[in-house]
Amino acid sequence: MTTAPLPRTVVALGLVSMFMDIASGMTHSLMPVFMTVALGAPVALVGLVEGIAQATAALARLFAGVVSDWIGRRKPLVLLGYGMSAVTMPLFPMAQGIGAVLLARFLDRVGKGIRSAPRDALIADVTPPEQRGAAYGLRQSMDMTGAFLGPLAAIGLMLLLNSDSRAVLWFAVIPAAVAVALIAFGVKEPADAAPMQRRPFPLRRAELKKLPAAYWQVVGLVALFSLARFSEAFLLLRAAGAGLAPAWVPLVLVALTFVNAVAAYPLGRLGDRMDRRRLLGWGVALLVAADLVLAFAPSWPVVLVGAALWGLHMAMTQGLLSALIADAAPKELRGVAFGAFNLVQAGALLLASTLAGLLWSGFGPQATFLAGAAIAVVAMIPLRRAMRGGA
Numbered sequence: 001m002t003t004a005p006l007p008r009t010v011v012a013l014g015l016v017s018m019f020m021d022i023a024s025g026m027t028h029s030l031m032p033v034f035m036t037v038a039l040g041a042p043v044a045l046v047g048l049v050e051g052i053a054q055a056t057a058a059l060a061r062l063f064a065g066v067v068s069d070w071i072g073r074r075k076p077l078v079l080l081g082y083g084m085s086a087v088t089m090p091l092f093p094m095a096q097g098i099g100a101v102l103l104a105r106f107l108d109r110v111g112k113g114i115r116s117a118p119r120d121a122l123i124a125d126v127t128p129p130e131q132r133g134a135a136y137g138l139r140q141s142m143d144m145t146g147a148f149l150g151p152l153a154a155i156g157l158m159l160l161l162n163s164d165s166r167a168v169l170w171f172a173v174i175p176a177a178v179a180v181a182l183i184a185f186g187v188k189e190p191a192d193a194a195p196m197q198r199r200p201f202p203l204r205r206a207e208l209k210k211l212p213a214a215y216w217q218v219v220g221l222v223a224l225f226s227l228a229r230f231s232e233a234f235l236l237l238r239a240a241g242a243g244l245a246p247a248w249v250p251l252v253l254v255a256l257t258f259v260n261a262v263a264a265y266p267l268g269r270l271g272d273r274m275d276r277r278r279l280l281g282w283g284v285a286l287l288v289a290a291d292l293v294l295a296f297a298p299s300w301p302v303v304l305v306g307a308a309l310w311g312l313h314m315a316m317t318q319g320l321l322s323a324l325i326a327d328a329a330p331k332e333l334r335g336v337a338f339g340a341f342n343l344v345q346a347g348a349l350l351l352a353s354t355l356a357g358l359l360w361s362g363f364g365p366q367a368t369f370l371a372g373a374a375i376a377v378v379a380m381i382p383l384r385r386a387m388r389g390g391a
Contacts, residue, residue: 007126010135012186013078013119014142016179020082021143023176024108025150027092030158030165056106058346060113065121065339069202069332074122079183081115084108086176093169116342121334124326125190130272132326136319137268144261144315146175151250202336215328215337217382219344221280222321224379226348228287228372229314230356232256235294235307238365244300252307259311268319276320276327281383283316284376291373295366 064081068074084107091104120136127135157168201207232253239252271279290309297303321341329337352372359368 004128004131006131006135006138009126009187010123010138012182013123014139016082016182016187017139017143018146018149019175019179019182020085021146022150022153023089023172023174023179024085025147026154026157026172026175027089027169028150030154030168057109057113057116058343060110061116061342061346062336062339064114065117065335065337065342066202068118068121068335072332073189074118074125074335075183075187075189077118078115078122078187079180081111081113081118082183083180084111084114086111086173086180089173089176090170092172093166117335117338120322120326120338122187122189123322124329124334125331126188127326129327132323133268133271133276133320134265135268136322136326137265137271137315140268140315140319141261141264144257144264148254148257148261151253202333207333208336210330210333211337212328212330215325218321218324218328219341221379221383222341222345223348224375224382225284225287225317225321226345227352227355228284228291228376228379229310230349230352230368230372232310233353234356234360234365234368235303235310237360238294238297238369239300239303239307241365242297242300242303244303251304255304255307256311256314259308260315263312263315264319267316268323271320271323276324277383280317280320280324281380283313283320284380284383286313286316287376288373291369291376295369295373 064077068077088104088108088111091100091107095101095104123135123139124132153171154168157171158165161167235252235256236249240249244251267279286309290306290313293306293309294303297306322338325337325341326334352375356368356372359371
């Protein structure tokens, strides 16, 4: 086990994630109120904007991963993706109608999609295999720190500026600009990065055959795990149904993101010391425990305990899955590998959230969380087989 520090590019990308998530957290926590109050948009249109934005991001992830493998470079696409999101930040406070917000949100999510796969591939490119758990854990921890600090900053600024959401949105420009500057001056490609030239197109059949069975096994596990972990919006609804006042419902996300931020890095380092699939199994067991707590929670404080367990599950699994993808994928196809991984995960989460909504409407919240626990238990079966087979 190496005790060497993580590469500077990994630390820089972690800081980039943190600052951009502070900006995004400030913006997105205020967006529903800004759209409905300041711009007078109907609530249904808010949902449409979010749906279009998320679908666009999922498709952009695969596209950017393919391009980064094709040209043999990651940083230009990482800079483009974060740069697009940063450029959208002033568009939100400048918006005079819902069309401008829709355009800004669309460009922001396209930017997120463009940067995700090349960024994760770049982390793998610069990090030794024995440190990848720590590397992805650090990035996730700093990402969650930003997700935690962003809404808190928005709350504080709203109090200072007499609830002027348009004025608060201008402040989100600052951390977004810092994130782009960090990429430009702090992120470096590995020394053996190829020049900007076209390689064989990565989506050709001959190229895709280079992705080993171990990679597709991890992708299949991701699909199963994601079906068991639906949108955190259902945790908010569970807390409200358990008696938590509407003004305090965001405490659920505070508990979840705080635990995730604190635990992701040390758990990532632990994944470098032991079989990552075994630690992944513990993470899935935590999801089962969280679902059971949420299914039978008699009061909102118990719901917060369930949310904390949910956050610990995410800290224990998300970085490990990225490390497993990096371990399994050939270097020249890491962009494609992470793009497909992100696309499958997003699609499974969308399906899981749809099914959760149907179960909630038809049978109530308990059935929703019990179903999630059951799917997580099923997901453990192929994971245990993979551990026995050493794949």
